[in-house]
Amino acid sequence: xxxxxxxxxxxxxxxxxxxxxxxxxxxxxxxxxxxxxxxxxxxxxxxxxxxxxxxxxxxxxxxxxxxxxxxxxxxxxxxxxxxxxxxxxxxxxxxxxxxxxxxxxxxxxxxxxxxxxxxxxxxxx
Amino acid sequence: xxxxxxxxxxxxxxxxxxxxxxxxxxxxxxxxxxxxxxxxxxxxxxxxxxxxxxxxxxxxxxxxxxxxxxxxxxxxxxxxxxxxxxxxxxxxxxxxxxxxxxxxxxxxxxxxxxxxxxxxxxxxx
DNA sequence: CGGAATCCAAGATGATACTG
DNA sequence: CAGTATCATCTTGGATTCCG
Numbered sequence: 001x002x003x004x005x006x007x008x009x010x011x012x013x014x015x016x017x018x019x020x021x022x023x024x025x026x027x028x029x030x031x032x033x034x035x036x037x038x039x040x041x042x043x044x045x046x047x048x049x050x051x052x053x054x055x056x057x058x059x060x061x062x063x064x065x066x067x068x069x070x071x072x073x074x075x076x077x078x079x080x081x082x083x084x085x086x087x088x089x090x091x092x093x094x095x096x097x098x099x100x101x102x103x104x105x106x107x108x109x110x111x112x113x114x115x116x117x118x119x120x121x122x123x124x125x
Numbered sequence: 126x127x128x129x130x131x132x133x134x135x136x137x138x139x140x141x142x143x144x145x146x147x148x149x150x151x152x153x154x155x156x157x158x159x160x161x162x163x164x165x166x167x168x169x170x171x172x173x174x175x176x177x178x179x180x181x182x183x184x185x186x187x188x189x190x191x192x193x194x195x196x197x198x199x200x201x202x203x204x205x206x207x208x209x210x211x212x213x214x215x216x217x218x219x220x221x222x223x224x225x226x227x228x229x230x231x232x233x234x235x236x237x238x239x240x241x242x243x244x245x246x247x248x249x250x
Numbered sequence: 251c252g253g254a255a256t257c258c259a260a261g262a263t264g265a266t267a268c269t270g
Numbered sequence: 271c272a273g274t275a276t277c278a279t280c281t282t283g284g285a286t287t288c289c290g
Contacts, residue, residue: 012238014160014231017181021238025231029154031282035139047252056142058284063253073244084251085290094241101233105226106139106150113137113146116219119198156262172272183264188273209271210270 027072028098032057032065037091037099038106040075044090074098152197153223157182157190162216162224163231165200169215199223 012021027033035054039045045053051062066089069075074095080086091099109116137146152158160179164170170178176187191214194200199220205211216224234241 012235014163014235015178015180020242021231021235024234024238024241025159026156028230028234029159031151034150034154038139053140055140059253060255060285061283064282071246073241073246079252083290085253087252092244094237094244097233097237098230101226101230105153105223105230106146108222108226109149109153110137110139110146112219112222113144113149116149116198117145119217119219121196121198184273185265185275186263189262204272207271208270210273212272 024072027068028074028102030065030068032061033069034102034106036062036065036069037074037095037102040089040091040095041099041103044088047087047089050089069095149197152193153199153227155190155193157186158194159227159231161187161190161194162199162220162227165214165216165220166224166228169213172212172214175214194220 013019014021014025016022028037032054035057036050039050039053047062047066050066051057051059054062057065066075066077070077073092076090076092076095078088078090080088138144139146139150141147153162157179160182161175164175164178172187172191175191176182176184179187182190191200191202195202198217201215201217201220203213203215205213
């Protein structure tokens with residue numbers, strides 16, 4: 001480590017327990033955050049569409065995840081003032097940047113799944 | 126969706142709740158899994174070295190995380206039969222592949238942190 | 251439809267003590 | 271040193287209910 005603490009904090013350092021980058025990273029890599037980011041890559045989605053696409057997520061967790069990603073500036077929320085309500089979720093430019101990297105990770109795992117499962121040991125996590 | 130369910134499961138699909146790829150993804154993107162993978166990129170590490178490098182992790186969680194990543198075939202554990210014990214952790218070839226993608230994500234967040242924090246809203250997750 | 255609010259179960263995390 | 275075991279706690283996650 002050649003850099004001083006102040007420098008590392010300015011630039012962000014996930015190895016520092018109090019660095020905000022850890023929080024961002026947690027939101028992005030959260031159980032549903034990953035899937036939301038990947039799901040929104042192809043197109044904007046309504047709340048209920050996301051719920052269907054991301055099988056297994058509850059309303060509560062999806063709403064919570066979307067709020068966190070919106071707060072971090074990765075997701076844009078547009079509510080059309082109509083009845084019944086109509087809300088569109090899409091990626092911001094920054095969101096597009098992260099989601100690209102998240103998807104690369106997810107894609108690699110999906111494609112490598114067969115060999116991963118073979119190499120997998122019997123030990124349970 | 127043009128592919129049938131059977132095909133999607135063969136190849137891995139993180140949007141399928143029962144697909145093993147979701148479990149792998151969770152282990153890899155877990156709170157400490159991400160940091161372990163990035164930490165091991167530069168070099169092999171002993172248990173205590175990892176604990177120091179990944180500030181904030183408890184012994185229990187580090188051990189648990191390492192076991193999960195080892196079970197998935199991403200981390201190799203080598204215990205030298207000496208007293209006191211000496212254990213080395215390193216990445217397998219597959220582990221190197223995932224960690225590369227994980228690091229790209231972490232790096233982007235670290236470097237973009239300033240602009241992310243500016244765009245961040247006051248809403249709390 | 252798209253949530254917010256509430257309650258509760260389950261899992262993740264941590265501090266501490268102990269051991270080969 | 272490198273863990274394991276135990277217990278306490280904090281956070282996640284889900285089901286349900288209600289509302290504009």
